[in-house]
Amino acid sequence: MFIGVDVGGTNTDAVLMDGVKLLAKAKLSTTPDVTEGIVAALTEVLAQRPSDGTVDGVMVGTTHFTNALLERRQLTPTAVVRLCLPATTLLPPLVDWPGPLRDAIGGFTYMVPGGHEFDGREISSFDASKVADAAKEMLRQGVRAVAISGVFSPVNPAHEIEAAAVISRVAPGLKITLSHENGRIGLLERENAAVLNACLGDVAARTIQGIQDAIRSLGLESPLYMSQNDGTLMDAGFAARFPVLTLSSGPTNSMRGAAFLSGVRDGIVVDVGGTSTDVGALVKGFPREAAVAVSIAGVRTNFRMPDVLSIPLGGGSVIQDNPLRIGPDSVGYRLTEEALVFGGGTLTGTDVAVAGGLAQVGDSALVQELAHSFVEQATLEIQHRIETAIDQVKVSATDVPVVLVGGGRILADNSLSGASHVLRPEHGDVANAIGAAIAQVGGQVERVYSLESTSRQEALAEARAEAINKAVAAGAKRDTVEVVEIDEVPLTYLPSNATLVRVKAVGDLAQSR
Amino acid sequence: MWEANEDNLEAIAMGAGILGTGGGGNPYIGQLRARQAIKEHGPVTVLDPEELPEDAQVICVGGIGAPTVGVEKVRDLQSLYALRAIEEFTGKKATALISNEIGGSNSVEPLIPAAMTGLPVVDADGMGRAFPEFQMKTFFVYGVPCCPMAIADEKGNTVVISETISPAWAERLARAITVQMGCVACYAVAPMTAEQVRRTAVLNTLSLARNLGDAVITARARGEDPIEAILGTCPGKILFNGKIADVDRRTTAGFARGSLSIQGLANYDGEQLAIEFQNENLIARRDGQVVCTVPDLICVVDSETGEPVTTELLRYGLRVTVLGLPAPDLWTTPEGLAVAGPRVFGYDTDFSPIQL
Numbered sequence A: 001m002f003i004g005v006d007v008g009g010t011n012t013d014a015v016l017m018d019g020v021k022l023l024a025k026a027k028l029s030t031t032p033d034v035t036e037g038i039v040a041a042l043t044e045v046l047a048q049r050p051s052d053g054t055v056d057g058v059m060v061g062t063t064h065f066t067n068a069l070l071e072r073r074q075l076t077p078t079a080v081v082r083l084c085l086p087a088t089t090l091l092p093p094l095v096d097w098p099g100p101l102r103d104a105i106g107g108f109t110y111m112v113p114g115g116h117e118f119d120g121r122e123i124s125s126f127d128a129s130k131v132a133d134a135a136k137e138m139l140r141q142g143v144r145a146v147a148i149s150g151v152f153s154p155v156n157p158a159h160e161i162e163a164a165a166v167i168s169r170v171a172p173g174l175k176i177t178l179s180h181e182n183g184r185i186g187l188l189e190r191e192n193a194a195v196l197n198a199c200l201g202d203v204a205a206r207t208i209q210g211i212q213d214a215i216r217s218l219g220l221e222s223p224l225y226m227s228q229n230d231g232t233l234m235d236a237g238f239a240a241r242f243p244v245l246t247l248s249s250g251p252t253n254s255m256r257g258a259a260f261l262s263g264v265r266d267g268i269v270v271d272v273g274g275t276s277t278d279v280g281a282l283v284k285g286f287p288r289e290a291a292v293a294v295s296i297a298g299v300r301t302n303f304r305m306p307d308v309l310s311i312p313l314g315g316g317s318v319i320q321d322n323p324l325r326i327g328p329d330s331v332g333y334r335l336t337e338e339a340l341v342f343g344g345g346t347l348t349g350t351d352v353a354v355a356g357g358l359a360q361v362g363d364s365a366l367v368q369e370l371a372h373s374f375v376e377q378a379t380l381e382i383q384h385r386i387e388t389a390i391d392q393v394k395v396s397a398t399d400v401p402v403v404l405v406g407g408g409r410i411l412a413d414n415s416l417s418g419a420s421h422v423l424r425p426e427h428g429d430v431a432n433a434i435g436a437a438i439a440q441v442g443g444q445v446e447r448v449y450s451l452e453s454t455s456r457q458e459a460l461a462e463a464r465a466e467a468i469n470k471a472v473a474a475g476a477k478r479d480t481v482e483v484v485e486i487d488e489v490p491l492t493y494l495p496s497n498a499t500l501v502r503v504k505a506v507g508d509l510a511q512s513r
Numbered sequence B: 001m002w003e004a005n006e007d008n009l010e011a012i013a014m015g016a017g018i019l020g021t022g023g024g025g026n027p028y029i030g031q032l033r034a035r036q037a038i039k040e041h042g043p044v045t046v047l048d049p050e051e052l053p054e055d056a057q058v059i060c061v062g063g064i065g066a067p068t069v070g071v072e073k074v075r076d077l078q079s080l081y082a083l084r085a086i087e088e089f090t091g092k093k094a095t096a097l098i099s100n101e102i103g104g105s106n107s108v109e110p111l112i113p114a115a116m117t118g119l120p121v122v123d124a125d126g127m128g129r130a131f132p133e134f135q136m137k138t139f140f141v142y143g144v145p146c147c148p149m150a151i152a153d154e155k156g157n158t159v160v161i162s163e164t165i166s167p168a169w170a171e172r173l174a175r176a177i178t179v180q181m182g183c184v185a186c187y188a189v190a191p192m193t194a195e196q197v198r199r200t201a202v203l204n205t206l207s208l209a210r211n212l213g214d215a216v217i218t219a220r221a222r223g224e225d226p227i228e229a230i231l232g233t234c235p236g237k238i239l240f241n242g243k244i245a246d247v248d249r250r251t252t253a254g255f256a257r258g259s260l261s262i263q264g265l266a267n268y269d270g271e272q273l274a275i276e277f278q279n280e281n282l283i284a285r286r287d288g289q290v291v292c293t294v295p296d297l298i299c300v301v302d303s304e305t306g307e308p309v310t311t312e313l314l315r316y317g318l319r320v321t322v323l324g325l326p327a328p329d330l331w332t333t334p335e336g337l338a339v340a341g342p343r344v345f346g347y348d349t350d351f352s353p354i355q356l
Helices: A034-046 A064-071 A099-105 A128-141 A158-170 A187-199 A201-217 A236-241 A249-262 A332-338 A349-355 A372-393 A407-411 A428-437 A456-473 B009-019 B028-041 B078-090 B111-117 B167-180 B194-200 B205-222 B226-231 B334-340
Strands: A002-007 A011-018 A021-029 A057-062 A078-085 A108-113 A145-150 A175-178 A224-227 A232-235 A267-272 A277-283 A294-296 A299-301 A308-311 A317-320 A325-330 A400-405 A419-423 A440-450 A482-490 A498-507 B002-004 B044-047 B058-065 B096-099 B121-125 B149-152 B158-161 B184-192 B237-252 B255-264 B272-278 B280-286 B289-293 B297-302 B319-325
Touching (some): A002 A034, A002 A249, A002 A428, A057 A428, A078 A128, A078 A158, A128 A158, A145 A187, A158 A175, A187 A299, A224 A236, A249 A267, A249 A277, A249 A400, A267 A372, A267 A407, A325 A372, A349 A372, A349 A407, A400 A428, A456 A482, B002 B205, B028 B111, B078 B184, B121 B205, B149 B167, B226 B237, B226 B297, B237 B280, B280 B297
Parallel strands (some): A078 A108, A145 A175, A400 A419, B044 B121
Antiparallel strands (some): A232 A440, A267 A277, A277 A308, B149 B158, B149 B184, B255 B272, B297 B319
């Protein structure tokens, strides 16, 4: 059995799953100290555990680290070392960061010799003494984490690795993040992701330890896994090293959960919440990734992120008449006090759904006085917005299955244009926690190969083997690992037939299911 | 005379994105570099070509290399180094700088050495749009020599090409040198006179870019139609409006080639527009009929925001409006068309200017 938990801004959801069967679910309010809410949700689902049931793992998806960045709380003082000189000096590390966030982590940056050209030649030789000087200075400044980036380190990571060795010798206490271990070509964005990862070190270590303690306090021996933004899991130790990978895992989990509940592998998922609706595309059961830079807390990154379109429409969206206005403001978690059907004074999306006969929530008598024509107009507009979002997210012009999940899915009708059919799976209200519970583990490689010195077959074989090893390192059972994505991008203008190869492998967790 | 500064840089970059006709690459890094140079060294004076003194020495600087490498080995001060190298080689000091093209990051490249040296930038460029190759500049079409030119990397290496038999040869040699420099370099071409600039450059394009960007940003803030704002700023017309139904991409001979198909919406319901691109948008056909070709500008912008959509960002479902803007007159002469007309890019069709 597995337990899936989703810690959102408003709710903490938990599910207990035996294989593909849902045994119990719970929906509670998120608490300021997230572990309290997790304990409460776990307690509720564990109460319904069969007496002979063993929990093989607890999978947690959370927006907690995203919120730490947004609120600039508990961030580790972090330095950045870039191996680049004499290149790239006009745009030093942290150049385009929001000032308050840069200040919150200290803003210590160092540029030193090193880095590589696109074809693997050195820009300049690695200089250990310059890195050692920087490390000593960091110690004086009270820095506790360091992100190391190198020009073209995805092609040749040698200098990043050498710099890490020097820093751990000179300043053994510093937590180190190397940019090439995650992230893609694109120096500034990859470096930014490494810095975000480094500065989340303390809060990640503390939160993950807290969740682990909570699990133990309930008498569970099961290992803890954290959800990644690409829909796969990592074990707790790996997550503590790479907390940046958890950012934006919420929409991914709900899409994976929707795929699981509905059986749809390729289609569109519409997750209607209280304030917003997330629309994303499923490709072979996984969320499609964004191709362009994604900004997190105002910082540009090129992280693996689900390509989700968020529109301000949900069950709590405030609706005004004459002229019709839907959202973007929402009553949010106060829905059960403020919506008309709950005796409140604010007209919301939920009220329109009840008045239009789409849902039975609260007291329908309280919305009887709404004009029929107005309800119809608002319902059509809501429908239209969802249909437009679906159409923007679709990968081809043909009609595809649409899966509706989330607490606010009552807002949508079953006759959505662009949909071959509309599914509303049972337990769709906790799709995100289910998505966490059923996640697989994966590994991804992205590297530029020169197809003059290496044959295409050799390059692909090398990348595949490395992706599979990465998946196993992340906790996957080797014989279940399969390569799910191979992407080759020939690089424009480059000679020597340079090609960017991206390979992703996923497999089941190395545990009994 | 006006000033390029931190406040109007975003507008300049956005306008240059529109005039880039799908090419010129992602302008983010170019804009960030120019912003950084201006922040450190102060704003740049932009001179109207009429304001150039007769004895002006105007040097064209630009970036050369692979955009895919430029996002990793981010350009540094190469254009300043190239500028110094060509000054030394020719023994002539620059009194002003000029952009080689007004699309993408190259449009703002001269702002970096200009901010650092205090030199002004001329409100003009060598394309009035974006093109993929060095020789496709109005300067060279109308007799300005493309050599000597200097190429510089970030390490301190500079190469001067003193003489070539044609601008196309300069492109070929410069490209090979750039590869050895790590695929990211900048060049500077021997000075032009004020008379040469006024006669062979596409004039007032930096202010056009700024005005276009301003118009879009202002329209957005007021909730007005950014497309109307664009067409209220420069001559042009809507060629089509719809959503992208298909994008077909392939990389051949070092260029991003491909085609996109747009399915009509509203006034264009039931119709289809196809665009072929080679870094830049080259030819548009509406239901099979050619409606616009190079050197006229085929600009794809987001219908709602007016944001330019470069070819690497094209994808299914985007709501786009396709604008046709008339090419600068310098391109529509027989000499201009011989360098950048549809036949140069392999299309068996004659140039027929869009009718406004």
